[in-house]
Amino acid sequence: MELSEFVQRGLQYLTDTDYFDSKTFTVFIKVAFQSLLSSHSDHAILGGPEFRHVDQTLLKHCHVATTTCILEFVKQNADKSTISTCLEDLKYDPERIDMFCNEYQKNKSDLEHLLASLGRCPPQICDVAWRLEYQIKNSHVHKVNKPSYLITFNVENSGARSPEEIHFSCTMEQLQDLLGKMKDAAKSLEKATQM
Amino acid sequence: MEEVDKILIHSLRQVGTEVGEDVLSVKQFSSELIVEAVVRCLRVIEPSLGSGLSHVLPPGMSARFRLGMSLAQACQDLGYKGEIGYQTFLYSNEPEIRSLLMFLVERLRRESAESSDQPAGKSALLQRAIGAKIKAQLSVPWVPPSCRVPFLCQSQTPGSLHGFHARPLSLPQSSKVSRTTTKELKEYCQEHLPPVTAQMSQQPSVPASLLEWHAAELSAALEWEGEWNSQGLVSRLTPEEYKARKRQRFRKRIQDQLRHAAQSRSDSQHASRSSSDLADLLRSFTGGAGGRDVLAKGTRFTHTEKFAFTQEPEKAAQQMTTAAESLPSSRRTEQDLQAQQEEEVTSLQGQLEQLSLRIEEVGADVKKITVAISQVSDELKQKELGNAEKEQSLRVKKQTMDLLPDAENNLDKLQVLVEGSAKRVVSLASQWEKHRAPLIEEHRRLKELCSSRELESTRRLSEIKGLHEKIRQAAEEAKKKEGLYRQLMTEFETLPKDVSRSAYTQRILEIVGNIKKQKEEITKILSDTKDLQKEINSLTGKLDRTFAVTDELVFKDAKKDESVRKAYKYLAALHENCTQLIQTIEDTGTIMREIRDLEEQIETENGKKTVSNLEKILEDYKAIRQENSALAAKIREA
Numbered sequence: 001m002e003l004s005e006f007v008q009r010g011l012q013y014l015t016d017t018d019y020f021d022s023k024t025f026t027v028f029i030k031v032a033f034q035s036l037l038s039s040h041s042d043h044a045i046l047g048g049p050e051f052r053h054v055d056q057t058l059l060k061h062c063h064v065a066t067t068t069c070i071l072e073f074v075k076q077n078a079d080k081s082t083i084s085t086c087l088e089d090l091k092y093d094p095e096r097i098d099m100f101c102n103e104y105q106k107n108k109s110d111l112e113h114l115l116a117s118l119g120r121c122p123p124q125i126c127d128v129a130w131r132l133e134y135q136i137k138n139s140h141v142h143k144v145n146k147p148s149y150l151i152t153f154n155v156e157n158s159g160a161r162s163p164e165e166i167h168f169s170c171t172m173e174q175l176q177d178l179l180g181k182m183k184d185a186a187k188s189l190e191k192a193t194q195m
Numbered sequence: 196m197e198e199v200d201k202i203l204i205h206s207l208r209q210v211g212t213e214v215g216e217d218v219l220s221v222k223q224f225s226s227e228l229i230v231e232a233v234v235r236c237l238r239v240i241e242p243s244l245g246s247g248l249s250h251v252l253p254p255g256m257s258a259r260f261r262l263g264m265s266l267a268q269a270c271q272d273l274g275y276k277g278e279i280g281y282q283t284f285l286y287s288n289e290p291e292i293r294s295l296l297m298f299l300v301e302r303l304r305r306e307s308a309e310s311s312d313q314p315a316g317k318s319a320l321l322q323r324a325i326g327a328k329i330k331a332q333l334s335v336p337w338v339p340p341s342c343r344v345p346f347l348c349q350s351q352t353p354g355s356l357h358g359f360h361a362r363p364l365s366l367p368q369s370s371k372v373s374r375t376t377t378k379e380l381k382e383y384c385q386e387h388l389p390p391v392t393a394q395m396s397q398q399p400s401v402p403a404s405l406l407e408w409h410a411a412e413l414s415a416a417l418e419w420e421g422e423w424n425s426q427g428l429v430s431r432l433t434p435e436e437y438k439a440r441k442r443q444r445f446r447k448r449i450q451d452q453l454r455h456a457a458q459s460r461s462d463s464q465h466a467s468r469s470s471s472d473l474a475d476l477l478r479s480f481t482g483g484a485g486g487r488d489v490l491a492k493g494t495r496f497t498h499t500e501k502f503a504f505t506q507e508p509e510k511a512a513q514q515m516t517t518a519a520e521s522l523p524s525s526r527r528t529e530q531d532l533q534a535q536q537e538e539e540v541t542s543l544q545g546q547l548e549q550l551s552l553r554i555e556e557v558g559a560d561v562k563k564i565t566v567a568i569s570q571v572s573d574e575l576k577q578k579e580l581g582n583a584e585k586e587q588s589l590r591v592k593k594q595t596m597d598l599l600p601d602a603e604n605n606l607d608k609l610q611v612l613v614e615g616s617a618k619r620v621v622s623l624a625s626q627w628e629k630h631r632a633p634l635i636e637e638h639r640r641l642k643e644l645c646s647s648r649e650l651e652s653t654r655r656l657s658e659i660k661g662l663h664e665k666i667r668q669a670a671e672e673a674k675k676k677e678g679l680y681r682q683l684m685t686e687f688e689t690l691p692k693d694v695s696r697s698a699y700t701q702r703i704l705e706i707v708g709n710i711k712k713q714k715e716e717i718t719k720i721l722s723d724t725k726d727l728q729k730e731i732n733s734l735t736g737k738l739d740r741t742f743a744v745t746d747e748l749v750f751k752d753a754k755k756d757e758s759v760r761k762a763y764k765y766l767a768a769l770h771e772n773c774t775q776l777i778q779t780i781e782d783t784g785t786i787m788r789e790i791r792d793l794e795e796q797i798e799t800e801n802g803k804k805t806v807s808n809l810e811k812i813l814e815d816y817k818a819i820r821q822e823n824s825a826l827a828a829k830i831r832e833a
Contacts, residue, residue, distance in 0.1 A: 115402060
């Protein structure tokens with residue numbers, strides 16, 4: 001686990017009992033987790049009565065460091081042992097490490113969810129309906145006589161509650177190509193599990 | 196043997212051989228299975244050897260033979276000492292196959308043990324974790340959205356997604372860290388800077404920005420470290436000095452570039468045009484075809500803009516005057532007004548043109564005049580210089596002229612003067628020498644000191660570098676070891692517990708115990724046998740002695756008594772019969788032993804499946820003949 005110098009310094013301030021006694025520390029860690037998870041930004045999170053005696057600049061520095069370090073832990077899927085070794089390196093005492101780990105475990109799934117929601121994801125196909133169409137002729141060509149498939153994918157889109165539909169038509173070869181690609185994709189997925 | 200076979204089959208299954216559930220011992224292995232097992236093992240042990248071999252036994256006899264030969268060759272290449280050939284695979288017998296498989300499996304173990312000593316890289320670990328996660332998700336059946344329980348929602352509902360938008364963050368500058376913070380900055384950090392999580396308008400970009408910022412910070416630190424180790428240490432400056440120097444260098448380079456570009460531009464283009472226009476400058480300095488167009492457009496735009504803005508006051512003034520003029524005569528017709536205005540505009544334009552023409556002319560004149568002035572001033576300077584020289588020579592000549600009338604006297608005086616000055620020069624030189632010697636000495640000493648210091652510092656520097664290297668290596672090694680430890684721990688945890696190392700060890704211990712017991716029994720039997728032998732020996736001796744004594748006594752008496760002679764005869768017959776009996780018993784024993792040996796031999800021969808193998812060979816022989824005849828027929832047809 002690598003942390004930048006800025007973050008390390010901020011985390012080290014937290015061990016300083018002049019600024020943070022154990023009660024302030026507990027409140028501060030809770031506030032840090034909350035500030036990451038709350039859906040609306042709150043300017044006054046660090047203005048609580050517990051932090052009256054702490055220098056605001058220092059407090060903000062610690063806040064940046066703590067939130068960054070929490071995010072890094074979640075990103076790396078760190079377990080308790082990793083966290084405790086990392087914090088031990090920064091001279092945390094066991095009590096604070098325990099406190100941090102407990103809070104981390106409590107919020108881990110929410111934080112994972114938060115990180116998972118960053119990024120993009122193509123819609124998921126959950127159902128398909130098809131129809132065979134036979135084109136005899138059209139306005140340009142007198143005699144076509146070709147079959148084609150009309151495919152409807154029911155897709156589950158990110159966020160949207162109701163399923164959407166995707167319509168398209170394709171020839172036999174194109175459909176076979178699509179099928180082949182899907183099989184390939186499934187196979188690659190299988191292969192990835194056997195690493 | 197059962198245990199061995201179980202272990203063998205287990206490890207073969209791990210390699211990927213499809214050993215059926217009903218196959219319990221090596222005896223049941225078919226040729227196909229043997230070939231597959233051996234090829235799979237070879238592929239794991241030595242991919243280059245195994246990759247060229249197919250694990251399926253081909254249908255053609257000659258192809259089978261060839262495959263067998265190449266397999267045997269590959270096994271010998273691996274170092275298999277036993278007897279091996281195509282027959283081992285095609286006409287298998289149990290003990291040979293067992294020993295071959297044991298050899299291969301042993302090699303397998305060692306190879307895999309060696310490979311697990313190296314810690315897997317971070318990416319491999321990540322890939323493995325991803326694989327495990329995908330596996331877990333694949334094992335869960337898909338459930339339609341309406342029936343999903345919360346547990347499934349996480350993996351199967353895509354959820355609302357936000358793009359990864361990282362934005363720059365404003366971070367607090369602690370006064371402890373940077374001494375150069377201004378009072379205003381301090382006040383801003385103290386009072387007005389919102390906490391990091393409140394800086395974004397959209398909440399999802401908070402984690403994105405934080406992660407991005409941290410990654411950038413880390414990579415910058417890494418880069419700086421690399422640069423410092425490669426170049427910074429050699430320059431013998433403190434990090435701050437090094438940074439300052441680098442900054443200075445960059446600034447100078449940019450300045451040079453800018454100046455160069457500005458010069459080339461003012462040379463190539465018209466001089467009167469302002470060269471301070473940054474956009475123009477940039478255009479001349481990018482030089483590229485693509486960038487030029489864009490910038491050229493921009494500059495044209497700025498030019499027109501500038502033009503419009505500079506003209507505006509003039510225009511306004513014009514409008515004002517026209518308005519003032521038109522006010523009293525406001526009753527004139529519109530057309531007159533327009534005509535007048537147009538006239539005025541044209542006259543003004545004419546004036547403007549004339550004026551600009553004149554300005555240009557005057558500018559050209561001015562330039563000419565300035566050139567002329569500079570030429571003239573140059574000439575003037577040269578003339579002045581010449582003048583001064585001439586005055587100097589004139590003065591010297593005048594003095595000599597003055598001295599001429601009283602030549603003798605003056606010559607003497609001059610000589611004395613010259614001598615005096617020569618003497619003075621000599622004395623000064625000696626004095627100078629006196630001063631110089633210690634100074635030079637000092638200089639030399641200092642120089643030496645300097646060079647020795649330099650040497651020392653280079654030595655120290657190299658030492659420091661070595662230490663740095665060592666530290667890095669040690670840290671790396673520690674990290675690697677830790678990673679390995681963790682990996683092994685996780686592997687250990689994920690290992691199937693029921694494949695029971697303990698069961699194996701228990702079995703091994705049992706076997707060892709059995710062997711010990713057997714050994715004891717064997718020694719007991721051996722000692723028994725020895726005792727028996729001894730007893731037999733003593734008995735035989737006793738018998739011999741008794742017989743000799745009896746023989747003697749009876750023989751002595753036999754001469755005298757007829758009945759005793761008879762007794763003696765009986766005795767001799769008895770003795771002979773007994774000897775025969777013993778002989779017979781011994782013979783029976785040896786025969787029994789031979790029988791047992793033969794039985795064992797029969798068993799081993801039976802184990803070699805000779806009959807079935809012979810039948811197989813016969814069949815294969817027939818197949819080969821058929822193939823050959825078919826080939827011959829083909830040739831004939833062709």
